Ligand SMILES: C[C@](O)(CO)[C@H](O)COP(=O)(O)OP(=O)(O)OC[C@H]1O[C@@H](n2ccc(N)nc2=O)[C@H](O)[C@@H]1O
């Protein structure tokens with residue numbers, strides 16, 4: 654038997670860091686939303702009691718470093734499963750891009766194995782597995798729009814954003830999330846207004862959402878990746894309503910409610926970058 658799960662990427666609409674914790678992580682307060690740029694994760698039975706991962710691109714690890722492998726490993730240990738699984742990942746989300754590609758594959762694997770092995774896991778039980786893998790995995794389990802606190806694993810669901818297009822541009826370089834958080838420690842933090850963003854989302858006020866987009870990691874990554882400032886300025890010239898770097902970067906996204914502007918952004922940005930995507934937002938998965 655085989656089960657297929659869609660694994661959508663995320664963007665951060667507001668990302669604040671409140672301080673460094675004793676465990677080496679940073680205390681965050683951030684708002685994330687799922688977008689319809691997704692990997693495909695397929696889990697199927699294997700005759701031997703082992704975990705095999707196949708990824709469609711060569712630069713994603715297929716061993717225990719893969720977050721989907723780790724999800725299967727934790728579930729097998731926790732539920733005493735002595736069955737084998739083959740996990741096939743079709744990558745569409747750019748890797749090490751600030752879009753939680755590996756985290757969403759892990760979350761999709763948890764949802765898929767719950768179905769394949771008929772485990773009847775509750776959302777809380779899935780969250781317990783997700784937290785063992787990475788900070789963004791918890792959000793990716795359900796997706797939608799949410800406020801994330803703690804190291805990113807404590808979630809509060811928010812209303813969906815007003816319908817819009819998300820245009821993403823991924824510069825060719827990739828960055829390390831751990832290094833960006835480390836570099837942040839030696840700089841003054843530019844805090845975004847997370848509370849005002851929460852109000853704007855509650856009110857469905859697209860104009861304010863665009864105006865309030867903010868990410869305190871953006872200036873840190875910008876110092877390493879000069880392309881980010883250039884991409885932002887080209888997107889502004891073309892006429893995007895709101896523009897921001899996602900997560901630890903380096904992907905930059907623009908929001909617009911106008912199809913003609915979305916088209917202009919795609920055409921305009923393809924002149925500078927090969928990885929340009931235009932997608933819609935994604936609904937949350939109905940987990941309880
Ligand atoms: C930048 C974001 O993507 C925003 O959504 C997340 O905060 C990062 O989440 P993630 O990639 O799932 O991060 P993890 O895999 O848990 O951690 C990678 C590394 O990033 C740093 N890290 C991550 C999350 C956090 N709240 N504080 C941190 O300092 C730590 O050095 C950690 O070793």
Ligand SMILES: Nc1ncnc2c1ncn2[C@@H]1O[C@H](COP(=O)(O)OP(=O)(O)OP(=O)(O)O)[C@@H](O)[C@H]1O
Nearest residue numbers: 719720748749750751752753754755758789830900
């Ligand atoms: N299934 C996977 N897909 C992509 N990368 C993976 C996967 N599993 C492990 N990795 C490793 O994780 C690293 C980070 O990749 P990922 O695409 O998750 O970064 P990211 O989008 O910047 O993450 P985040 O936004 O959560 O910080 C990669 O360099 C890769 O080696």
